Amino acid sequence: MPGSPCTRLISVSVVIKNVTIIGGGLMGAGIAQVAASTGHSVTLVDTSDDILKKSVKGIEGSVKRVVKKKFADKPEAGEELIQKVLQNVSTSTDAGLAVRGSDLVVEAIVENLKIKQDLFATLDKLAPAHTIFASNTSSLSVSDIASSTSRLDRFGGLHFFNPVPMMKLVEVIGTSATSQETFDSLMSFSKVLGKTPVSCKDTPGFIVNRLLVPYTMEAIRLHERGHASKEDIDIAMKLGAGYPMGPFELSDYVGLDTIKFIMDGWSAMDPDNPLFAQSELLNKLVAEGKYGKKTGEGFYKYK
Numbered sequence: 001m002p003g004s005p006c007t008r009l010i011s012v013s014v015v016i017k018n019v020t021i022i023g024g025g026l027m028g029a030g031i032a033q034v035a036a037s038t039g040h041s042v043t044l045v046d047t048s049d050d051i052l053k054k055s056v057k058g059i060e061g062s063v064k065r066v067v068k069k070k071f072a073d074k075p076e077a078g079e080e081l082i083q084k085v086l087q088n089v090s091t092s093t094d095a096g097l098a099v100r101g102s103d104l105v106v107e108a109i110v111e112n113l114k115i116k117q118d119l120f121a122t123l124d125k126l127a128p129a130h131t132i133f134a135s136n137t138s139s140l141s142v143s144d145i146a147s148s149t150s151r152l153d154r155f156g157g158l159h160f161f162n163p164v165p166m167m168k169l170v171e172v173i174g175t176s177a178t179s180q181e182t183f184d185s186l187m188s189f190s191k192v193l194g195k196t197p198v199s200c201k202d203t204p205g206f207i208v209n210r211l212l213v214p215y216t217m218e219a220i221r222l223h224e225r226g227h228a229s230k231e232d233i234d235i236a237m238k239l240g241a242g243y244p245m246g247p248f249e250l251s252d253y254v255g256l257d258t259i260k261f262i263m264d265g266w267s268a269m270d271p272d273n274p275l276f277a278q279s280e281l282l283n284k285l286v287a288e289g290k291y292g293k294k295t296g297e298g299f300y301k302y303k
Contacts, residue, residue: 014130014185016103016192017041022095022119023108024055027136030164031106033059034193036088037081037165043098044091052091060086062165095119099127104189106158107145108136111261116140117148124149132182134158138209139262142202143175152177156186159206160195170195175202204266212250213262214275217282219247224281230299248299252292256299260286 019035021028024046032044032055046052063085071078092098099105105123107116120133127133133155135145146155157173170190174183183199190197200206205213219237223230234246243250251259260282267276285291285298292298 014103014132014181016132016185016189018101018103019043020045020095020098020102020105021108022046022105022123023136024051024091025108026058026162027160027164028106028108029055029058030062030162031108031136031160032089033062033085033165034195036085037063038193040088042089043102044089045093045095045098046091047093049091049093052093056086056089056091059089062163066165095123096126099123099131102127102131104132104134104185106134106136108160111137111139113140113144116145120145120155121148124151130154132156132185134186136160139205139265141204142173143177146175146177153179154182156182157202157206158186158190159208161208168194168196169208170197171206171208172197172199173202173206174199204269205262209262213259213266216247216251216259217263217275217277217279220251220279220282221277223248224279252298252300252302255291255294256282256286257291 018041020043021032022045024044028044032042036042044052044055046055063082067078067081105127107119109115116135133149133151135142135157136159137145137157138159142157146152149155155175156178159171159173161167161169172186172190187197198207204210219233222228223233230248234248237243237246245253263276267278270276289295290297293302296302
């Protein structure tokens with residue numbers, strides 16, 4: 001990863017205490033929850049107080065579910081954890097103000113390169129020199145996002161997985177310009193959160209999505225060719241490969257619109273790559289608004 005072997009020996013990672021998270025959706029709120037649970041001072045930022053109130057309410061509900069399982073016999077300890085998390089989370093609609101005391105800024109907003117670049121370009125002028133920037137992007141180039149800033153050495157990727165409090169994995173992305181100190185700080189931060197970090201270079205989809213999305217797309221094409229039903233493909237992968245969900249069940253869970261968005265981006269980037277070929281069936285379902293579990297219908301119907 002970033003830096004030479006000599007650099008790795010002498011680099012000292014920055015201790016991250018104050019974290020600003022931009023985006024109060026499921027991912028942003030989830031990251032805020034785990035950071036607050038591990039003693040970090042967290043500022044959660046979004047465009048309106050209504051969104052942020054909903055985010056904090058979601059965090060409280062999520063922590064209560066954790067407490068119910070973990071502290072069933074110790075209600076006092078459970079209540080203490082709830083209060084600790086909530087006390088460690090503050091909210092703001094002013095991103096520029098929020099980042100002025102931050103050691104780390106994590107962006108978890110819409111997957112749109114221009115919007116992410118504009119955000120970081122603005123924050124770059126306002127955040128302290130030592131502040132590390134990280135994007136939670138799942139499909140865009142971290143280098144492209146970072147290019148809007150003057151802190152290329154203090155910019156990396158932190159790709160969490162949904163639901164963040166439950167999923168142990170974090171993909172830590174180092175670009176060609178990320179310093180070893182920054183990379184080490186992001187790895188250490190992930191471990192402090194109780195996560196298992198894996199390192200990856202800035203390649204499309206990183207590790208998980210680069211393998212998972214083409215696998216899912218090939219399952220769809222297999223079904224489109226009439227070689228097997230979606231039900232049998234799902235059963236085969238669960239019982240034959242030991243996967244907890246088959247590719248069609250997983251696609252409905254992730255969201256067909258999300259999968260199409262990723263594939264559209266990769267296809268535009270590398271149109272001759274057969275792994276990134278379009279699927280008429282996927283395109284049709286998305287055009288009909290059938291995104292999976294969140295809309296009640298995708299490859300399967302949900303009550």
